[in-house]
Amino acid sequence: MTIPLLEVDRLTMRFGGLTAVDGLSFAVGHGMIHGLIGPNGAGKTTTFNLISGFYRPSSGEIRLRGEKLSGLRMHEVARRGVVRTFQHSTLFAELSVLENALIGTHIRFRPNIFAAIAGWDAEDRRGARARAEEALDFFGLLTLADVRAGDLAHGHQRALGMAVALAADPDVILLDEPFTGMNPEETGRMMTLMRKLRDSGVTILLVEHDMQAIMGLCDRITCMSFGKLLAEGDPGEIRGNPAVIEAYLGGSRDVA
Amino acid sequence: MFVNFFRSGLSRRRFLSSAATLSGIGVLGATLPRKVFAQDQVVRVGFLAPLTGPVAAWGKPGLDGCMIWAEWINEAGGIDIGGEKHRVEFIPYDDEYDPAKARAGATKLIREDGVKFIMMLGGDPWPGVQPVAERTGMLFSTLLPSDLSPDTTTLIAPAEVHPIYNVTGVEWLAETRPDLKTAVICAQDDALGLPSVATYLAAFEAAGIEMLEAPILFDPATTDFAPVVTRMLARNPQIVCLDTCYADYVHPICEQLFQQGYEGQILSCTADFYEQIIEKTSKEFMEGFVFQFPDFDDPELNADFINFQEPNRFYEEYAQRFPGQWGAVSWEYASIMDLWKAAVEKAGSAEPDAVLAAMTEGGTAPHAFGEARWWGRDLFGIDNALVGNWPVIAIEDGKARIKAFRSIPDWYDKHGELLKKHMAAYNQLWDQRS
């Protein structure tokens, strides 16, 4: 039996008296678009932050190819091939689009200060630039390379966030609510890009509370509720799962 | 021209010769028909001290005093140099108590303003000036004799030899109040506080007064002295010694001593604005307070051996122009000018080496408080401190009165080893200063 690419094993996170994630286990297969959904307050974002190393879990483990990932800090997680994006348009707003992407190449072309002073890193700089341009090209941003990132249109900013992640050559990209605030047209374009990304061999784990938006996108979906695993399966199974419907309807009834 | 001048390296001799060239132009101008305008001839003196910032209280009042001095001298016709009258002009430079700024200031005063003498407060800025003094041979004075060392022969401490004169107060007190046998000291942890602590320790030991505990040091930034006073009074001392605390410490410490119920003897180096302390405490509390700096309206200062010019009138004038600002530094810079003027007139020249030679001739010179001798080899490695008699002041019925003049060298001849021992313990001997 092959080891899944990314495994979450009995993951628990407590904040004071509150248990945000409670014994959660699931696995993400290679080359998948995997959705993590659930009603508000289900613990998705906490799980996401645990995987990316933003938080340290209270107990349980996260493994990448069988190797322990939990407990590492964010940049260490990234260096092992799991790169996250942020909600909204978190970018280096003051830097140019190309510079943003260049930061993404940090892992592969880790700068060396002595080489940088002496000028021995010309090859690395060219390599980093090639990689950054490749990532920008993938998302159709190459023509905007010199624009200040803060001046980009909203949709382009989202794409740039993903380009920065892609420039790091990740095995897994973690996307945090990528569709928030997008109109249907932008959403559609974004979905196309994600499929293209998956087809290029990158595994995607995305967190989204809007169940409908990702039904058509994900290969597999994990649904959480109150910090626990509620259901797991392909979109069809999830859509038909009574517990999932109950959780969402219950949520919406409360809201109504 | 200056490029060549520097290329060959700047030696003292070369500097002096070039300075002579420059002043030669002036001399030339003076020997031509301009002689009629002899009254317009000016001799310049540099005043290189902190005039702004936290240490300004040690510079600014001195400059004020010098301005009065210069006005009087100029009204009286100026200084006689080789038969010609010269007006005196002070050129102030604010060194902000910083060695780098002092170095630039010394350079400006010497090489651009052509001063013949520079008065400094001394302390932190001195090391920055020291190489300039060494190269140019300019005559400098300091109020802090701990700047003296054999490296600089042209630095003199002619006004006060802080803190050695503090021994006179202790000696006098021990004679007049032999019943007082125990003491405590508090001092700020800085360049004035520490040598002073060593001096008081030596003086107490010489007078057979017992120290109840090691001197209590406090940070110079302290504002609330209640804890320090509580600590001192816990030992029930007969004498509380305030060391060389500045007025900013003496006042609140006295206030606290009063409030915490102390009734014994107080001994201090200074008591600037003591009327205000009396107002904050009481006349009875301050009665018999012993310190070392007289008010210049004291009739004792009219004695023949006093060399300060018209002390009573100077005090009056100062108090009128700068009400409430009279203190130790107010007269000290001016007293140095008296000494310098006498030496210039004796030498017939204002050139630094001639003046220094005239000043030190015979190993004695007229100090403000009487004829005094050039002294200090043991402590400073060089005899460039002017030491003689120093007054002991006590407060009587709310007014400072000179009680006695005591000889510092006499005390030292008897107890010099004690002083050296305590100075060494606080790393204050000249060869210990790193």
Added chain:
Amino acid sequence: MRSGLALLAWIGVGVALIALPHGLSFSQQEILVFLTINVLLVASYRMLTLTGEWSLGHVVIMGVGAYASALYSKHFGVFVPAAMLLGAMTAALIAMGLSYPLFRMKGFYFLIGSFAAGEIIRLLWKRFREPFGGVKGITGIPPVPDVNLGIWDFVFFDPISYYYFVLAVVSFCLWLMWRIERSPVGLTFHAVHWQDKLAEAAGVNARAYRTLAFVIASGFAGLAGALQAHYIGAVNPTSFDIEQMVFVLTWAIVGGTATFYGPILGCIVLTVLNEIVLRGLGFEQTRPLIYGLLLILSVLFLPKGLESLVGRVLPRRATSRTRAIIGAEEKA
């Protein structure tokens, strides 16, 4: 073509800097020496702020370099230029030690935390007369040994000679800092400043880069301290107190920190104003008043610093930094 012009411009600047002291008065030459040293200090301060943290301990770190270099040369007889380098390294090492507690904090906490750390070092200098000399500090620090290079006899007591020495050292250091900033390392500093979480997500160890900037900046500050110590011949704790730090801070902010030259410009303009113009106009005792007023007016009316004035004159080359970082300048 453009690089040829640039080369000519740089040669012009070089010649001007070499000729500069000969057009000044003696005291201005002295001020020029300290100004050049302060240019290094303020440029190193900007390097520290690249990662977004503002320190109030930088002048104390400069003092660490000064004290260390003074002690090495005076007590162990280390050759002065070598002692200066060792002093710089000592400052960098102390900074590395301090970075552990300090970089647990950010923003205002870091500002005050760095102040506290600096004050502790200063109190230690005051408290321990052996070997730091207590409140009087260390005096009699050996100067840089004189050398005769044939074309010029370097007597380092003379401000012109020392200025040339300092100019060479400071220019080299500025070039190093320029190279660092215009490299991927510098880009990473900026990234850590603007979005440290995003940078970490891209695999950047933000804390390590903050520490790196802090340590490099401290090394250069320490060197500035050593350059100053061996010229004046003395160091003492008050030379490195918060008042001096306030001056460095105001140079940087009044000059503007968005560009490499902003803080340098601020340092030069404010020093010339304070030490030459105001003194020259006879405001010996009212300088703090006027200087304070100028500080307020400059931040009110030039919120982006003096550099924004230069920015208005020179057309901005938006992509020049990127071009430098990716190594495109060789091709251009």
Added chain:
Amino acid sequence: MIDLIAQTGLNALYAAAYLSLVAVGLVLIFGVMGIVNFAHGELFMLGAYVVVALYAGGQVPYLAVVAIGLAFVGVVGLLMEWTMFRPLRDNPLGGLVASIGFLMILQALVSMGFGVRMAHVPPFTQDVIAFSDRVRLPVQRLIVIGAAVVLLGALWLFLKRTRFGWALRASAQDREAAALQGISINQTARIAMFIGAALAGVAGALTAPLISVNPHMGHSVIVAAFIVIIVGGVGSLEGAVIAAVAYAFIHTIVTTFWDGVIADIVGLSLMLLVLIVKPTGLFGTADRA
């Protein structure tokens, strides 16, 4: 020994009182406006000089002078807000530099007006409450302690019970959110600046007869105040008071039983230690930049 401990306690209580007044003002200004007011020590100094100017002459009763000091320095605070801090609202470093410039101006003006040497303030009262021969509380110090309790109590009621107080606390938590709720940033900034400056001024006016008043006296209080608000946590007024009391006691005890310079080192080291263990201060919550 009991006497010594009791007297030390009284000494510390006084130090805690004036330190809390200064620190709370500094925290309030930073919390609401996001500006590090370096000139806060000089506002303290200004309060003391109001006493020098009005009380040393002897015509105006002391408590009236203290009230004038409070109002006058409060108005100077308003002036600072209006001329410097409002235009620099989005530029905290600019605000810092402006406050440094203001500090230099205040020091220079006071030096010119009153001289560089210490100024004289006659005592308001020389009465002492003597618990024993060696345990004595001067009434002047009791007044400082009492005034601090009353003023800080009033401030606490103002913050908890009034609409302005609510607005102030909301702004200190989150300026943008407060603005969205219809709170006028200008108004809260004015109130915070007035109260903060007035507290520093009244502390200076109250302590003027007890300490030496000179143009540079602000420096020593602001260092202590910075330590206190860092230990307390910069968002927290209660934290500032608690930290002021703790710092005053530790500093006083170390000075009395050990050494004043060591007390400074201990104070600074404790502050660094707190920051290492809890980088947002003991009572701070948000990680503010």
